[in-house]
Amino acid sequence: MLLLLNLIPTKNASMKIKPLLDYIRKYVDLTQEEEAILTSKVIFRKYLKGQYILQHGDVCKYQCFVISGCTKTFFLDDEGQEHIILFSVEDWWTSDMGSFITQTPADLNVQCIENTELIMFPIETTEELYDKIPKLERFFRKIIERGLVATQKRLIRNFSLSAKDRYLYFKNQYPDIEQRIPQYMLASYLGITKEFLSKIKSQLLLED
Amino acid sequence: MLLLLNLIPTKNASMKIKPLLDYIRKYVDLTQEEEAILTSKVIFRKYLKGQYILQHGDVCKYQCFVISGCTKTFFLDDEGQEHIILFSVEDWWTSDMGSFITQTPADLNVQCIENTELIMFPIETTEELYDKIPKLERFFRKIIERGLVATQKRLIRNFSLSAKDRYLYFKNQYPDIEQRIPQYMLASYLGITKEFLSKIKSQLLLED
DNA sequence: AAAACATGTTAATCTAGTTTAACATTCAGT
DNA sequence: ACTGAATGTTAAACTAGATTAACATGTTTT
Incomplete structure (x- = not known):
């Protein structure tokens, strides 16, 4: 069939x-x-x-x-x-x-x-x-x-832009994509290491 | 006339x-x-x-x-x-x-x-x-x-590429343009400061 | 010729981002 | 439920490149 x-x-x-x-x-x-x-x-x-x-x-x-x-x-x-x-x-x-x-x-x-x-x-x-x-x-x-x-x-x-601002731009521009991909791939896209992206995210959590 | x-x-x-x-x-x-x-x-x-x-x-x-x-x-x-x-x-x-x-x-x-x-x-x-x-x-x-x-x-x-390699690429790809523009503009194009470009150039002179 | 301005160099200190490595967590396969 | 692989976090030491500032050279303008 x-x-x-x-x-x-x-x-x-x-x-x-x-x-x-x-x-x-x-x-x-x-x-x-x-x-x-x-x-x-x-x-x-x-x-x-x-x-x-x-x-x-x-x-x-x-x-x-x-x-x-x-x-x-x-x-x-x-x-x-x-x-x-x-x-x-x-x-x-x-x-x-x-x-x-x-x-x-x-x-x-x-x-x-x-x-x-x-x-x-x-x-x-x-x-x-x-x-x-x-x-x-x-x-x-x-x-x-x-x-x-x-x-x-x-x-x-x-x-x-700094790495942090590039991340925020991506997050804002493509909010749905972030959920679909592993962090280390996003780090690669942003041109930074996965460790540094992790650091940026924890800094952002502390900020507010 | x-x-x-x-x-x-x-x-x-x-x-x-x-x-x-x-x-x-x-x-x-x-x-x-x-x-x-x-x-x-x-x-x-x-x-x-x-x-x-x-x-x-x-x-x-x-x-x-x-x-x-x-x-x-x-x-x-x-x-x-x-x-x-x-x-x-x-x-x-x-x-x-x-x-x-x-x-x-x-x-x-x-x-x-x-x-x-x-x-x-x-x-x-x-x-x-x-x-x-x-x-x-x-x-x-x-x-x-x-x-x-x-x-x-x-x-x-x-x-x-590192700043040095980006400079070498530019030099190689557009050899005539480097002569026509001030160094600080080339630095800006390469995404580095004019001081760092100056350092790169003096390092390259020492290398050979 | 002097002054004023644009460009270039050197060196010390500083910072954003990397590297390494140890440890969590999540998740797929058995 | 257990194991291993993939993914994520944290922190210390490190490096590429930025910043600042003092000085040098070159080039227009007056």
Whole structure:
């Protein structure tokens, strides 16, 4: 019975793709035909907690939209230290853009820290999709613009805020994410050690 | 005589815009008509050393391509400390993308640290330009993708490299820029104090 | 040529954040 | 219920980089 249901891809796909279409609608208006073309060109996929969507050294073949779950994007420095640069939850994107646009081996790793459902845009169909649906190119331009601004602001925060203020900013900006991830991963994201994050939190508890 | 020459805008413009057209050609191929439309929609402007192209609090109305000269993009933190996030020289871009895309007051300042010649893309004609020349939207998508990757890599470097290694990276990546800017600005860009940069440089001199 | 200002150096003291290591706690697997 | 692995806390010693301040050099302005 379950197997049978899996043989009806369009119905299945049209339900799963809803979060993405809702998201796209905030930026551009697609016709029903355009939505159908889009649906036919993307890939739905589930990963289990711990699985890698992208591994350092592999060429990044997809830009991924997260339907459910949570991923961490990180790299390992020369000492093998893990540095998390992004958590992606529902309605966020993940990939190694550098690897994707140049089709060279990735510096970054993307690993699921929860069971995760994704919609993947394969590199082979991306240009075709832009040609067929110029509005999608506009959409991607806009979200990449926003991505650039967000990254720039993060850079600024790292320059100008103390570790404590970066933690408070994160807590305030993404109140739900803190509950979903281990503290040592948050410490890595904030650019500090887990011990120091622990110290910051106990200091904050004393303050009020 | 000089005045007379200035009355021939097209010829003037067609000479000045060459560096931009050469730059665009690396990403997309424009027809002669498209190049002419582009030329008619952008603004050429010169600034003197010290002048501001954008000031914190103003809404950013332009994305600027640098033909000659050098600008610094910076912000002031709560203590009034200046943090430089970008130097833009020939063939680089500058603006406050966050302010530009949302048309809200800028966090950033852009100031010329040399006499600087720019080509400015005004916000009012940008969408029109994208509609008339979809290849330009592709062009901007591509350069913004590259901008995002560069910013992300800078974030990674700030997390994983020591001040010394960040300095060496800069020196290696932009050997000519170091000669054009005062050390205290480079220190600000690297996220360290000018005194510490001075120490790093004297340490490096001792090393070999 | 002097004054004034911008930039650079050196060195002492200070601090934010790291490292190490010992000990709790939580939670999954048997 | 027991064990081991993953995660979290605390505290001491340590280090990268900041701060302050005194002095040096260079470059505009008058």
